[in-house]
Amino acid sequence: MERWERLTYWPLIIASVVFIAAYSWQVIFDTEGLRFTLARLAMLLTWLVFAVDYVVRLGLARPRGRWFRRHIFDLLVVVLPALRPLRLLKAITVIHALQRTAGAALRSRLAIYGSGAALILIWISALAVLDVERPAPGANITTFGDAVWWAFVTITTVGYGDFYPVTAGGRIVAVLLMCGGVAVVGVVTATLASWVIEKAAAHSENDSAEPATRGQVRDLSAQIEELAGRLGGPADPKP
Amino acid sequence: MERWERLTYWPLIIASVVFIAAYSWQVIFDTEGLRFTLARLAMLLTWLVFAVDYVVRLGLARPRGRWFRRHIFDLLVVVLPALRPLRLLKAITVIHALQRTAGAALRSRLAIYGSGAALILIWISALAVLDVERPAPGANITTFGDAVWWAFVTITTVGYGDFYPVTAGGRIVAVLLMCGGVAVVGVVTATLASWVIEKAAAHSENDSAEPATRGQVRDLSAQIEELAGRLGGPADPKP
Amino acid sequence: MERWERLTYWPLIIASVVFIAAYSWQVIFDTEGLRFTLARLAMLLTWLVFAVDYVVRLGLARPRGRWFRRHIFDLLVVVLPALRPLRLLKAITVIHALQRTAGAALRSRLAIYGSGAALILIWISALAVLDVERPAPGANITTFGDAVWWAFVTITTVGYGDFYPVTAGGRIVAVLLMCGGVAVVGVVTATLASWVIEKAAAHSENDSAEPATRGQVRDLSAQIEELAGRLGGPADPKP
Amino acid sequence: MERWERLTYWPLIIASVVFIAAYSWQVIFDTEGLRFTLARLAMLLTWLVFAVDYVVRLGLARPRGRWFRRHIFDLLVVVLPALRPLRLLKAITVIHALQRTAGAALRSRLAIYGSGAALILIWISALAVLDVERPAPGANITTFGDAVWWAFVTITTVGYGDFYPVTAGGRIVAVLLMCGGVAVVGVVTATLASWVIEKAAAHSENDSAEPATRGQVRDLSAQIEELAGRLGGPADPKP
Numbered sequence: 001m002e003r004w005e006r007l008t009y010w011p012l013i014i015a016s017v018v019f020i021a022a023y024s025w026q027v028i029f030d031t032e033g034l035r036f037t038l039a040r041l042a043m044l045l046t047w048l049v050f051a052v053d054y055v056v057r058l059g060l061a062r063p064r065g066r067w068f069r070r071h072i073f074d075l076l077v078v079v080l081p082a083l084r085p086l087r088l089l090k091a092i093t094v095i096h097a098l099q100r101t102a103g104a105a106l107r108s109r110l111a112i113y114g115s116g117a118a119l120i121l122i123w124i125s126a127l128a129v130l131d132v133e134r135p136a137p138g139a140n141i142t143t144f145g146d147a148v149w150w151a152f153v154t155i156t157t158v159g160y161g162d163f164y165p166v167t168a169g170g171r172i173v174a175v176l177l178m179c180g181g182v183a184v185v186g187v188v189t190a191t192l193a194s195w196v197i198e199k200a201a202a203h204s205e206n207d208s209a210e211p212a213t214r215g216q217v218r219d220l221s222a223q224i225e226e227l228a229g230r231l232g233g234p235a236d237p238k239p
Numbered sequence: 240m241e242r243w244e245r246l247t248y249w250p251l252i253i254a255s256v257v258f259i260a261a262y263s264w265q266v267i268f269d270t271e272g273l274r275f276t277l278a279r280l281a282m283l284l285t286w287l288v289f290a291v292d293y294v295v296r297l298g299l300a301r302p303r304g305r306w307f308r309r310h311i312f313d314l315l316v317v318v319l320p321a322l323r324p325l326r327l328l329k330a331i332t333v334i335h336a337l338q339r340t341a342g343a344a345l346r347s348r349l350a351i352y353g354s355g356a357a358l359i360l361i362w363i364s365a366l367a368v369l370d371v372e373r374p375a376p377g378a379n380i381t382t383f384g385d386a387v388w389w390a391f392v393t394i395t396t397v398g399y400g401d402f403y404p405v406t407a408g409g410r411i412v413a414v415l416l417m418c419g420g421v422a423v424v425g426v427v428t429a430t431l432a433s434w435v436i437e438k439a440a441a442h443s444e445n446d447s448a449e450p451a452t453r454g455q456v457r458d459l460s461a462q463i464e465e466l467a468g469r470l471g472g473p474a475d476p477k478p
Numbered sequence: 479m480e481r482w483e484r485l486t487y488w489p490l491i492i493a494s495v496v497f498i499a500a501y502s503w504q505v506i507f508d509t510e511g512l513r514f515t516l517a518r519l520a521m522l523l524t525w526l527v528f529a530v531d532y533v534v535r536l537g538l539a540r541p542r543g544r545w546f547r548r549h550i551f552d553l554l555v556v557v558l559p560a561l562r563p564l565r566l567l568k569a570i571t572v573i574h575a576l577q578r579t580a581g582a583a584l585r586s587r588l589a590i591y592g593s594g595a596a597l598i599l600i601w602i603s604a605l606a607v608l609d610v611e612r613p614a615p616g617a618n619i620t621t622f623g624d625a626v627w628w629a630f631v632t633i634t635t636v637g638y639g640d641f642y643p644v645t646a647g648g649r650i651v652a653v654l655l656m657c658g659g660v661a662v663v664g665v666v667t668a669t670l671a672s673w674v675i676e677k678a679a680a681h682s683e684n685d686s687a688e689p690a691t692r693g694q695v696r697d698l699s700a701q702i703e704e705l706a707g708r709l710g711g712p713a714d715p716k717p
Numbered sequence: 718m719e720r721w722e723r724l725t726y727w728p729l730i731i732a733s734v735v736f737i738a739a740y741s742w743q744v745i746f747d748t749e750g751l752r753f754t755l756a757r758l759a760m761l762l763t764w765l766v767f768a769v770d771y772v773v774r775l776g777l778a779r780p781r782g783r784w785f786r787r788h789i790f791d792l793l794v795v796v797l798p799a800l801r802p803l804r805l806l807k808a809i810t811v812i813h814a815l816q817r818t819a820g821a822a823l824r825s826r827l828a829i830y831g832s833g834a835a836l837i838l839i840w841i842s843a844l845a846v847l848d849v850e851r852p853a854p855g856a857n858i859t860t861f862g863d864a865v866w867w868a869f870v871t872i873t874t875v876g877y878g879d880f881y882p883v884t885a886g887g888r889i890v891a892v893l894l895m896c897g898g899v900a901v902v903g904v905v906t907a908t909l910a911s912w913v914i915e916k917a918a919a920h921s922e923n924d925s926a927e928p929a930t931r932g933q934v935r936d937l938s939a940q941i942e943e944l945a946g947r948l949g950g951p952a953d954p955k956p
Contacts, residue, residue, distance in 0.1 A: 106439050149888050156895040158876035159397035161639050171388050178395040182424055183431075185899055190432035192900075192907035193671065194439050200823050200911050212451040212690055212929040220938055221459055227945050228466050345678050398636035400878050410627050417634040421663055422670075429671035432910065433678050451690040451929055460698055467705050584917050637875035649866050656873040660902055661909075668910035672917050690929040699937055706944050 001060045008053050016087040019046040027127045028144045050078050085120050107191050114187045122151040125177040132169035155181040240299045255326040258285040266366045267383045289317050324359050346430050353426045361390040364416045371408035394420040479538045486531050494565040497524040505605045506622045528556050563598050585669050592665045600629040603655045610647035633659040718777045725770050733804040736763040744844045745861045767795050802837050824908050831904045839868040842894045849886035872898040
């Protein structure tokens, strides 16, 4: 299992990049004929890579039922192509091996993951909405630049209303993007709140009302230890 | 009292489902004649179920005044039909019996309740706004698809402005939905903040500045206990 | 000083109510002639009440410079009539004398204050924006109903764009309302976060990793006390 | 290094002010001819001041590579003129020397920094968007008043849609402003959450379930110390 995951690490990330590139190329340049076939072929290939990886891992997993329940997201990646680029986030995990210092590390990792996920979400949503809206009559999102602008306006929940989807497909993409937006705002706020709360506790000078620290209790423990050591020889009154 | 609540548990949930189904049917298909009468009848029946349940529970309650004050929401459910489907949230309570592991359980329950309440709120608001707006002159929310899309755009506080209510009734529904949106964003952020703060504390390696844990104090207590035990026989200098 | 504050407590609250009533009457019914004069007179009177109260309290205060710096808000209330109704929030302080149970009390008080301030802000903003916008050419906020609807859409940061101020005065009111909206969202989220974090800590069953409690340390202290008591007579080996 | 930083402290702040003044003058009055040249010259001069400061500090730094990595923001200030006014925030650091009382100080500093950064961001974004949009065909942001109003509507994520950028340059400015808006909402909420959580812990009366404080552990330590002192002379049974 672990060997397979090491083996497929880079191929899966490359497949994600190929998928984004092929989908972007197809949608942005609105390709037809041979080029369209090529782009579809590349996307089909990445699907095969993800599907084979899923089947092999399901085959290797013990107990299988539990693995299945815990990897619903991996199944969704196979079924829903739009989720595939999120695999790229795994490539970022390389970074967090570099630094390991408590809360700060978690927060910087959250910031990197959060902004990475937001950018991928914006890019894919812009492609998907353009793909769905362009042929629709009365659509106002018709160029890729407008679609990216619309995605930014939507994920930040600003919503000017200069561009908006008019088809059912485009609106489903928009709803997912809005939910992503609420999550992004939540992650930003939560990360900041964790930082403020930690700093507010650390900056205090008269800290008697602050929570007791583990270090303090360890000092206390050492103090009692020393007392116990002395008690070991209470016959000697002047140690 | 408890027997009555066990007895009415499923009937009330079924009444909620019947209410949603009948109201959806009436509004979406804009039924008239016999079908309209049938839908109204079903809704009247669910009202009777909730009203009888409220009256019986008020009758059984001791002391009655206190029960009344603590169950204002149940009275509102009887008076305001739109709140009735929120009863469905009670059906979800079955889930949280399955898992019990501190903060994680609370957060997953909050996530399930929050998204459940948000979806019910979106569905009911879309029905209510369509019901009120459709006959109004100059209204732009005239199909159920548009109403659901409008509800999503409103609850996430995006607000494109491609659809908006123009009647007093529709605007009251919208204000409730917006308040729901602020609450949903708040719950998402609060849940994430709780998770980040917990993880930031747990991931720390040099943890001397972290709050002391209950486990640490218990260890300390055991250490003193041991010391006291040894003191019980200080006559024996070499234990 | 304290006697003066007790004495002026109700007069100031009544002055706030009179101010809101007179301003609402003047703006909503767009009164002219005698009625306009009467409304202006009532508003002038409330201004006198607040101004006299401020001057007397400044006169009684010791040291005066410090009181002045700490009561900038009271000065603003005298200068800016629109802030006057916020005085009503003081009337709510009566409520929190009823219940006193730690975090829960603080949170419920925050919820009451927050929603009270939000409602007053919405009402006053709707009046002010209508007052400023109505005579302007090209304005779209021209009835009180639309103004209240606009205020709700703005404070929740939804911003459909069906109504928006076009004059400099109206936009200043809008900016204050938006800042109020950001604060309201912040207070809702912060209150929920405090609740989630407290509950997440309390619901834990294996609590060894939870912060040590004050109760635990007190038990520890009693344990050591008992040990010290026993040490008082170490000559007696079997206590 | 430190001497250089003390020496350049005020010149850099003055350069920031000059930059804002010159840019505002150029954009707002849409100057041409000699005045335009003068404004450009002043902006070029501030660029020189920042560039020289950066080069000198890079030359003085030891080890240079680490300083470079830690001062990427200072490089950005030289390359991107729009970031230059953020230097003004440094002038506010003078304030926090006045008060030093734990969490409250951190929160008030965050409030001052946050609102300062928000105001500078709004002003610069309004100038930049006006500069880029005015000559574009079909643009709707054409006066400075509208640009400032648009910036407020955008940073609070209200987004009425009465004004919005239509050029690529204007949209890039808008995206940065929206990200700033999400950050501002996050900082406000995080600061409020820190305050609510601290107060909720402090207001509690039955505090046995609150986290143990450092003061408590210090008292405990003193208690054990006293015990150890008594043990030093266990030969004397009645101390």
